[in-house]
Amino acid sequence: MSSTPAQHQTSRELAERAAAWRKAVTPAQLRTIEQLIATLVDEGLAREALAPGDTAPDFILADSAGRPTRLKDLLRHGPVVLVFYRGGWCGFCETYLRGLQRALPEIRAAGAELVAISPQLPDPALAFETREDLAFPLLCDLGLKVSTRFGLTYPLPGRVRQVYRQFGIDLAQANGPAGDGQLPLAATYLINPDRTIRAASIDEDPARRLDPAEIVRLLRQG
Numbered sequence: 136m137s138s139t140p141a142q143h144q145t146s147r148e149l150a151e152r153a154a155a156w157r158k159a160v161t162p163a164q165l166r167t168i169e170q171l172i173a174t175l176v177d178e179g180l181a182r183e184a185l186a187p188g189d190t191a192p193d194f195i196l197a198d199s200a201g202r203p204t205r206l207k208d209l210l211r212h213g214p215v216v217l218v219f220y221r222g223g224w225c226g227f228c229e230t231y232l233r234g235l236q237r238a239l240p241e242i243r244a245a246g247a248e249l250v251a252i253s254p255q256l257p258d259p260a261l262a263f264e265t266r267e268d269l270a271f272p273l274l275c276d277l278g279l280k281v282s283t284r285f286g287l288t289y290p291l292p293g294r295v296r297q298v299y300r301q302f303g304i305d306l307a308q309a310n311g312p313a314g315d316g317q318l319p320l321a322a323t324y325l326i327n328p329d330r331t332i333r334a335a336s337i338d339e340d341p342a343r344r345l346d347p348a349e350i351v352r353l354l355r356q357g
Contacts, residue, residue, distance in 0.1 A: 145234030146346040152230050153342040167298050175289060175339035181320055184286035184337050191217070191330045192284045196252065196274040199261035204250065204274055210328045213246040216350055219282055219322040222255045223263025224304050227321075227341045236269050238347035245354035247325075252276045254310040254319065277311060282319035287337070290317050325353055 157165060175181070185191065195205045209215045218235065220228035232251060235242075242249050249271040253260065260273045279288045291299075291306075296316065299306060307315040323345040325334040334353050336345035 143346045143348055144237075145231060145344070145348075148230050148234065149227060149342050149344060152226055156226065156342075164298050164301065167294055171292065171295050172339045175320070180286070180289055181337040181339055184320065184322065184335075185324070185332060186335050187332050189332050191324065191326045191332055192281075193330065194281045194284070196276055196281060197257065198272045198274055199257050199264050201257060204272055206326075206330070209248045209250065210326065210330065212248060213328060214248075214333065214354065215324075215326045216242060216247055216249045216354075217324040217326055218249070218251040219285070219287055219319045220251055220253045221318050221321075221341060222253045222309050223259055223266075224309055225341060227344075228253070229263075229267065231321075231344045232269060233267055234347045235271070235350075236267065238351055239270060241351040242347075242354065245351060247354050250274055252281060252319075254279045254282070254317075256309065256311050259309050276319075279317055279319060285319075285322070285324075287319040287322050288317050289320065323350065325350070 160168075191206065193205065193207050195203050198204055206215065206217075218232075220232060222228065235249060235251070239249060251271065252274045254276050255263070256277070257275050260275055264273050276282055282288045296306065306318075320337055320339060321341045321344055322335065322337040324332055327333050338344065
């Protein structure tokens with residue numbers, strides 16, 4: 136029998152990574168990113184995104200190896216844990232997906248499938264999947280069409296893109312021209328086989344995510 140993932144271990148790791156990041160950046164860089172988060176909160180994008188009780192839109196996306204994956208097909212076998220992340224270049228996403236990988240045996244034992252979606256091009260997504268030894272699909276939402284249908288897509292101001300470039304992050308190279316100036320909010324959905332959203336966690340701050348231990352708990356509730 137698989138062991139239960141350590142309670143809120145991933146949340147602690149995300150908090151530690153966020154604290155280290157704040158110490159590593161300049162005050163101007165920190166202020167720019169914090170202003171973006173505050174603006175997203177004020178605009179209420181997370182509140183307008185798809186929420187529990189809504190119907191998740193069906194979609195077909197290719198995984199990092201080019202294989203098409205359809206939500207309806209996954210739901211034939213049980214509930215789906217659907218995670219939206221920014222890309223393999225995002226340290227918070229890396230930490231979160233690593234935590235999901237630790238919890239994968241428990242997620243599957245609860246009868247659910249796990250998939251993660253980002254706007255990354257297939258090659259960077261495959262490199263990230265291989266580097267982290269992830270055993271669940273990374274789907275490529277080129278142009279952020281699916282994240283937009285979930286109400287998660289937001290535009291990146293020029294000053295934020297400039298800070299990203301200072302960090303060595305080239306979104307045009309990672310996401311292609313269609314994904315250069317926008318990103319998805321950090322979001323995790325639990326979707327029932329009839330496509331009803333059972334639970335949702337959406338946050339403007341990419342360092343704040345639904346802990347994998349909590350995902351397992353919700354799945355076990357049925």
